Amino acid sequence: EFQYYPMGDYVKCMLERNQNETEYLDQVEAEYNAYVRQNYLWVPEDLEWLQAECDRQKMPKDPQANDMKRAITFVTSYLVKNQTYNLKVPKLPKNEDFVRYFLEESKEGYSAHFASAAVVMFRMLHVPARYVTGYAAPENIFTQNADGSYTALLQSDNSHAWAEIYVPRTGWVPVETTPGNIGVLQNIYGVSPEEVEQQQKEDANQEKETFLVPEEPTEEEIEK
Secondary structure (H helix, E strand, O other): OOOOOOHHHHHHHHHHHHOOOOHHHHHHHHHHHHHHHHHOOOOOOOOHHHHHHHHOOOOOOOOOHHHHHHHHHHHHHHHHHHOEEOOOOOOOOOOOOHHHHHHHHHOEEOHHHHHHHHHHHHHHOOOOEEEEEEEOOOHHHEEEOOOOOEEEOOOHHHEEEEEEEEEOOOEEEEEOOOOOOOOHHHHHHOOOHHHHHHHHHHHHHHHHHHOOOOOOOOHHHHHO
16 A cells, blocks of 8 residues: 655645754755765766756756756756657667667667656756656556545556656655656646747757857958
8 A cells, every 4th residue: 555645745845844944854954965965966977968968057056946947847858859758669789878878879768768867967957866766657547446545556567767856955856757747747846848848949049059150251351
């Protein structure tokens, strides 16, 4: 049996708790935050181009709760724009890095690929992140029992992977980056699909500006 507690209610509860000064809890939070930042920010060295993309977002070195929405929107929109969801991807070639191959070569994968890439990107944005596996139970597999409770039969095709980010004074918060499941972003974080789409447009415009080739100077300009 699993007790269900909506993530939105959890975040609200933690935010309300933070409004009350609690010296002991603040001390524990500070110590754990330091531990998290020491152990959940490592990134591979062979993804310099991706690091450059993340650096353009100008995230602070120690992002706070109000920075998380921008980080989530950027990571989600980037993956949805550049990668394709596919359950039947070929086997990873020998000696290839899982994340690098997904981002640069195949550009297609399932939840494990999207979650792994998301963790790396969040860390590049200075947001502590970790990779998590478990099950995703959609609403349509639940049946109501006579006593008012609900039962869901989880099978292998319900297995799922996602990223979790550490939000200061709130804790580890799941982030869904796999296409088809992004609707949960609006319920949990207030990130709407329209905002994801807008972020994609802004990224595209920024790419055009970055790679714009300057025009050749005229003869008059050269003489001047």
